[in-house]
Amino acid sequence: MSQTNPETTPLYTLNPLTRFSDRAADYVNYRPSYPAAAIDIILEGLAPPTQLLAADIGAGTGISSRLLGKRGVSVIAVEPNAAMREAAEPSPQVEFRDGTAEVTNLADASIDLVTCFQAFHWFNPEPTLQEFHRILKPSGRLAVVWNNRAQEDAFTGECNQLIRAASNSERVDERMKFVDPLLVSPHFVNLREYTFVHRQELDLTGLIGRSMSYSYVPREGLMQQQLVVSLQDLYQRFANEDGFVYMVDSTSVNILEAIES
Template sequence: MSTDEPAPDLSDTARAASFGAVAAAYDAGRPTFPVDAVTWILGPGRGLQVLDLGAGTGKLAAIAAELGHHVIAVDPSEEMLSVCRKRPGIDTMVGAAESIPLAHGSVDAVIVGQAFHWFEHARALPEIARVLRPNGVLGLLWNNPDVVVPWVRRMMQALQGPDNHGTDRFDPVPTLLQSDMFDGVETARYRHWQDLDRGSLRQLAESHSRIATLTDSRRETVLEQVDAIYEASARPPEPLRMPYFTDCFRTRPSDLANYRRTLDAPVAPHL
């Protein structure tokens, strides 16, 4: 899964915090998630209590809400959540994966879109297991551009640096398997596309943490490269179609996690 790698001289905290400053660009430029991918994680039913963790502007939360689930979006950025609040059917709370502001066993599912690689996993995974009900589900999703397409490969090189070929992926499976909080990992992949014009391609670029943390002059240089890619590749009035693979991972709390939860506090009742 693409980790949107930013400038190497910045800390993970600074890179993660950069998203709040580009909330509008993130919401306008980033793709949504395929309905089939969210259904694969949550199942075909309705009415689950779902936590979207690291929810950002609520693109993933909105899909879960449209599928008939009760959704709480949690994110450390008030700026991101201010955009999320404009979406119907979603409750919001400021909070972090390492300290989730919810009761023990209070949700049926935790979903994470484009954010798990930012978490401090040693602290976040026990917290996720704590808030999940027995037999609850943790679902992780990443939208990854298909860099087989030449203009997409050039775009990702512009965003990630000339030495990057757009193929960097964060694999969560080792992290999940090394934790004693979760058992087994299932995977699935879905294909989808995002229609972009010149402005939204720019906003997609601006929403990447590496670009958001550049100096103004360096950022404008990259955005000029993005504009040039659009001019060379687009055929207006047809939109420029960005191809994605959505990689999905699904796992459930281990017996140990369920046992620890019952020792700490009773499972919260269904609302």
């Protein structure tokens, strides 16, 4: 009998619509934000932010949606997970709606900017990119963003090793950055990638909380207990005199333009 290789199984087949339901509180409290420069480059060359309507797809608890909203952009945050939507902090510029990347339920040619922050790897790429093209106005923009833990940073590298050791066999973190579909899509052109560094200040509670927010990390059992003990040890070795450690992320921003139909 053949067995599925977890390292090649498409991530969009691994229950992406419900797998974060028990992580919503940790997600909203401990997941990192994104650097201001990333938002700057996404909006660069577009109309003034107050004239833009963006669709933030796979918006989670609205971290990225609120960043766009604070710039004056009107944002429709599309998120299929009810627990994530309910945990989101309200924002006057952000309207949450139930929907998926493949079926957003948004009108044709109604959106100036589509964004996906830390989510595109959970989408079925071909129907997703077709849907994004459908809802974008002619020559609209798509921005796909990932925060990747920086291996070259001593603390972050050690933390990443601990998280991987405790994680299940899906190896989600190793397959997050998923740009190949963007390169071959018939709907988008002119891919540009920009990289920024972002540091998240964490106390011990925050360090454990961020680690528990990953869907591939167990929330109970021996592996979870061992991870917490190891994180406590790591924190003790790296914490500064104010009681903080710093997780370093490399933020990858990938921008494309829609091909006019």
